[in-house]
Amino acid sequence: MNSPAASAVTAPVELDQIDQGIIDLLREDGRMPYRSIARELGVTENTVRARVKRLEDSNTMRVVAVTDTQAAGFDMLLAVGVQVEGRTPEAVAEDLARIPEVFSVNVAVGNHDVEILVMARDPASLNELLAETLGGIPGVRRLTPALAVDVLKNQPDWVPFYDA
Missing domain, CATH: 1.10.10.10 (Winged helix-like DNA-binding domain superfamily/Winged helix DNA-binding domain)
Incomplete structure (x- = not known):
């Protein structure tokens, strides 16, 4: 702790x-x-x-392990827009952040109240994730998933340091 x-x-x-x-x-x-x-x-x-x-x-640097998601069996990457109704976007976002397959959660301004990035192993687990897990969260009105077909950049070690 x-x-x-x-x-x-x-x-x-x-x-x-x-x-x-x-x-x-x-x-x-x-x-x-x-x-x-x-x-x-x-x-x-x-x-x-x-x-x-x-x-x-000073929280300038942290040494952490980074999982290779494909090596771990998660071959499907999706950006999912979430429209919220009946609850605050922040409350829904907090619930979404607790789901292990969700690795990025952002409260947004635009077409969606919340935007998330999720990983799934296969189409069956993706269906369960979207229909039951994400769709079952109170306040989730609509999910707009977009499947990544070609990931051009995924840089988990990115930090804003520039070589001088």
């Missing part, structure tokens, strides 16, 4: 070349030992350890 201090937003950290190098190396291999990072960057292991701690404590 995260403490309030651990989840608090802090001031942005100014990144130097060492910080950026640590981030770049951990993007390539999130389990790279600090000793190897230090050797690559020409600094001490203690410097790497302290920098990683500072980057994590």
